[in-house]
Amino acid sequence: xxxxxxxxxxxxxxxxxxxxxxxxxxxxxxxxxxxxxxxxxxxxxxxxxxxxxxxxxxxxxxxxxxxxxxxxxxxxxxxxxxxxxxxxxxxxxxxxxxxxxxxxxxxxx
Numbered sequence: 001x002x003x004x005x006x007x008x009x010x011x012x013x014x015x016x017x018x019x020x021x022x023x024x025x026x027x028x029x030x031x032x033x034x035x036x037x038x039x040x041x042x043x044x045x046x047x048x049x050x051x052x053x054x055x056x057x058x059x060x061x062x063x064x065x066x067x068x069x070x071x072x073x074x075x076x077x078x079x080x081x082x083x084x085x086x087x088x089x090x091x092x093x094x095x096x097x098x099x100x101x102x103x104x105x106x107x108x109x
Contacts, residue, residue: 001029005046013048017056025065025076032078036066 043050
């Protein structure tokens with residue numbers, strides 16, 4: 001998967017990386033279960049802080065595009081295989097918080 005960023009663009013670096021990773025998932029460039037590059041590798045490649053890349057990955061995990069495996073990194077979620085992770089992110093007005101590992105109230109705006 002090819003990624004690029006523009007430090008002079010209208011969008012933030014985080015928004016650019018997030019959008020491109022989601023596009024890679026939707027387009028099939030990232031196969032189900034494929035490991036994403038480490039935060040350090042992407043940070044060095046784009047000359048940004050590793051926390052910036054980490055924030056993007058955490059955001060994608062919260063939005064359920066990727067899965068975080070402690071000590072192993074971030075992986076593309078397998079949407080086709082039920083049971084890989086909970087496939088229902090919302091349940092009767094509650095949404096699952098990846099980091100809290102429980103359902104929390106969700107309000108529609």
